[in-house]
Amino acid sequence: MDHISDHVVRALWYIDLCAKQGQPLPFESIDRFAQQEPPRGTQRLSIISGLSRMFEESGPRVGRPDPVADYLLAVQWITKDDQNLVRLTKVGGAVLAASGIASSQIDAQDPEVADVALDPQDPLVYVQLTRRLQKAGQGLLVDAYFKAQSIGWLIESTNLRRVLISSRHRSSEQDRQQIAVALATVPNGSDLEVRHTGDRALHDRCVVGATGEVQLLGSSVNGVGKHLTAVITPSDDIAAVYRTKYEGLWQKATVVAPQPVTA
Known part of the structure; x- marks a missing residue:
């Protein structure tokens, strides 16, 4: 979605996934997941793309993504129970559905x-x-x-x-x-x-x-x-x-x- 950062949508997807499997995510675990860059899969690099990668890695480093947990709670996309476990609200579920990430993940498999x-x-x-x-x-x-x-x-x-x-x-x-x-x-x-x-x-x-x-x-x-x-x-x-x-x-x-x- 153009108006929402990818790592925010990814966090919504992960929260929803854990809750639906009967393992709601602790509130403090949200940012640990959202701010961690997923590992890359194996890639074959040509000489040109290899040189391009070298220049990218030698350039300025981009900081880690911003925390999202407090934001999701503030805009009421998630709710937190008395055990600090989180689930999506109806609004959060609507945002996730609109993002298309859930359907694209499922449709691929x-x-x-x-x-x-x-x-x-x-x-x-x-x-x-x-x-x-x-x-x-x-x-x-x-x-x-x-x-x-x-x-x-x-x-x-x-x-x-x-x-x-x-x-x-x-x-x-x-x-x-x-x-x-x-x-x-x-x-x-x-x-x-x-x-x-x-x-x-x-x-x-x-x-x-x-x-x-x-x-x-x-x-x-x-x-x-x-x-x-x-x-x-x-x-x-x-x-x-x-x-x-x-x-x-x-x-x-x-x-x-x-x-x-x-x-």
Whole structure:
């Protein structure tokens, strides 16, 4: 963006990335990142460009970029909680979106194709997953091992409004108790409905979109960022089978009721 320094936009992108991966950035870490010049990749230099580089490096040094943390807070592009952790405000998110950096970073790695690999070594892996889930609108996430810690991210970053989990695995009772508390305490938790089923037929992970499209997930949401996995769009006939199967299980499943914490 012409009116905002590149390192300011880069700081906004990094703050947003960390928050969406469940690791909000401490306020004091913002300038440490923003003022550090990223390392250059390998380059092949011609004789002319090599001489040009020599003259550049022998010329006057440009100082480090100015600090940005206090500025971002002053213009209300970020907000800081009582633990000194930061997130973008709606205005900050709008500025980042207008800059185009987020979409250009994702588009370089996640073009409009049916399938995408989610590599744990990719720093944008959760951004890519979020983008895929956003395409489902107010759809259904089927994830047997879905955990309470993913509820905030799901509500804040996607429009999914239903989650179907399993009650058959060893930690399912504890998971449901934690989910019930999260639904009652996480902001806008009432927007999400979670149901559980003991049906053996629930063994896949997928997203059924609001308009019926299906995406298959190679692992539980909890495993993204830990293991190599993928999001795959099946053919229409296979998608229809998944859609019918899991919408049927949803109708018969039991609601996980929000459980407020009492003193």
